[in-house]
Amino acid sequence: MDNGLVMIARGYKMEVGTAPDHAFDSIFSGNTVEMCPVGALTATTYRFKARPWELKRIPSVCNNCSVGCNVRTDVRVDKIMRNVSRANDAIDDGWLCDRGRWGFEFVNSPQRLRTPMIRRNGQLSAVSWDQAFYLISSRLGDIINKHGKKAVGGIGSTRTTNEEAYLFQKLLRQVIGTPHVDHHHGHFPGPRDSMTGKPWMMTNSIAEIEQASHIVLIAADPYQRQPVLDLRIKKAMKGGAKIYIVNANETELDRFALQKITLPVQGAGAAAKVLLSTVVRQENMKAPDEALRAKMVQEDAIMRGHEEALGNEVTAQLRELAHEIAQAKGAIILYDEMATLEAGSEELAADLQTLAVVTGNIDRPGAGVGPLFEDANSLGARDMGLLPDALPGYKPAEETGMAYDEMLSSPQLKALFVMGANPARHVEKLSSSLELLVVQDIMLTETAQQADVVLPAVTYAEKDGSMTNIDHHVQAIRQALRPLPGTKADWEIIVEIARHMGAKWSYASPKQILLEIAEENPFYTGLDWVELGAQGVRTQEQEVARA
Known part of the structure; x- marks a missing residue:
């Protein structure tokens, strides 16, 4: 239904071209490369870059919007060479848009962060992980002693995994003791609709x-x-x-x-x-x-x-x-x-x-x-309790914390922990009352440029985990690359910060974290890594069995 390709001329002179006076500008143009039966149509991003037998093929999920299309990620020497569609009739019907097919260059980008940094004399300087963790735990402890636990807030991500979102809110609520947890999202009156009692999500499947x-x-x-x-x-x-x-x-x-x-x-x-x-x-x-x-x-x-x-x-x-x-x-x-x-x-x-x-x-x-929803794990972030008024599974929070906009402007907040988000794009300037800004991300974003501590994280392609798409399909994200040297997965960073602050956390993998989520969250009851399989599971709210 978009302007497409046509066959020009006839017989041995026939060739593929575009319709007269029309560009081939469809957002689904890459599908023609994949469907071409003779390989005559090729993508410039992959052409002559690698041989098919050199590639390692990893089943994964697109990270570029909330649909969660299934992809196969082809890797050569720890570099993504291409994404191709991987049919999941319940979600993508076998299709993949151009953003999902070619929008992975941030994974291979030379601008990726490779070492922790702390601000000294107004400049960000490279340090070791131990130095960064020690500074964070020390500064947070000082702020809590001086201003109280509620002087700390956290802004989570809509692109990190469920396991990472879950640990992030757990770190803030249970280890630090603050109710101020949120992420950038639309305006919904409460975690659930008052008429139906349902959380805010599509009531139908794709x-x-x-x-x-x-x-x-x-x-x-x-x-x-x-x-x-x-x-x-x-x-x-x-x-x-x-x-x-x-x-x-x-x-x-x-x-x-x-x-x-x-x-x-x-x-x-x-x-x-x-x-x-x-x-x-x-x-x-x-x-x-x-x-x-x-x-x-x-x-x-x-x-x-x-x-x-x-x-x-x-x-x-x-x-x-x-x-x-x-x-x-x-x-x-x-x-x-x-x-x-x-x-x-x-x-x-x-x-x-x-x-x-x-x-x-x-x-x-x-x-x-x-x-x-906007991003790959927008719904998962809500499920995992990255909300000021709801715990994982939309259970009411004992105390309502500051919302996203409040945390960016409140003079009462003295420390802000940001994971995989860039709130500086939504305000002219972050609050001048902040004494500590910690940012973990893959790039030096506008927010990271203002941070006191910057922690280099890995991308979705360098870790395992799960994400929840727009109609509540929970799908596995599988590691396709070795982590960039000097970086850590978001969940690993959170675990280390918790340990430095005295918590006895022993999480060894995202699979272990998912099991804990399945025990507590009624939308994930009984889920484990094996059940997610190659195409995920669409889950509904269930009663959680308790001893």
Whole structure:
């Protein structure tokens, strides 16, 4: 459905080319190389770089978006030479986008960090690991003695493994004793939806998108953000699904949509309100909620303000769409996680979840609702308790800590520990009250450049672990390369810091950490490394058995 390749001329003069006046600019162009039956199409990134029999082939998972497409990583002399698709029908349907195929150069980058560094006289200087660990534990101890445990905060990552996210929050909560744990994510009212009791995630699977009669995308652009999900939506369209786009911006799917509703900038929150209000007021709700109906009546003046902001034409289009959703055989409503951070969209997630519930589009095949997360382990980070108000498994925290934005600006915070994240990109300047900034990452990011201690971590290709994709498939990440000399895996760094602070941790591998997670987290009950296998397991919440 993108501008593709054509055959030029005939007979022995036939050759592969592009359509006249059209570039081959598809985000899925690399698949033609993989499918070419005679090897005539090759990738410049791999051509003449290695012989196939020299390659070590490792099954892995793409680290570049939240879909979690399966890949085979081909390695030669501790360097990734190429990624190729590895079919997993439940997730990627055998496809791989160009970002997943060629977006691994950061692993091979000469800019990778190779040694711990501490700041001396305003400059970062190389030191040994022991020196770095001693300085961190000593400085944290001084800050805790002077300002208390709550003067320390931690910002985790959406690209590290489940095991590393779990240990990171455990270090902060149990070893250091601070409740201030978070990561960069969308705005969701609490760890779980109050109406359904479900955590904020897609209630349908990726494969079930093909069964939907209606697919509604609100402030989302899968082609750019989750490309292989875009293919699944187009496959559903070929099967008869109706696609509706509700967005302020142009998207690639606009040309395939039955209707595109163009919103004003930052209008997604108001659009969700109109959709929900229309169903509650004008449609026969499949899950009647009189309290919700009464609330809508009380907020009539507010709703008129939303409708005026959207305009008469857009409001009318949204009301028609609300009717379609209410009457649909099965509607799937998806929205971009980061759209919830826009002004006026604070209740976007809750309103769309409620919309799915009252129209009966939840907990059945071909129907669902949920956010399209940003990164490879965004959902795993939430599962593992990288939230200020929830422990692993979304259990309520005894004390709510500072949220992400608060930690970046609060004068009460004196030490900040950052793992695999770059919060400096979200603020003009980190808080001047910080006395200690520790960053562990693979590159000298903007945040690392301001750090007092920098710890060099490994990439996903240099360690084992698990990640959880957009529809809660838990998949194994397998080590393909030897770690870059001088670096350590994030989980190893966390374990060493805990030991230097007096904790008697004895974790020897990610497999051991996963077993502990499976014992405590109801979404991972019974999981182990063997069960993850080659294609992962889609897990649901279960009761955790306790002695």
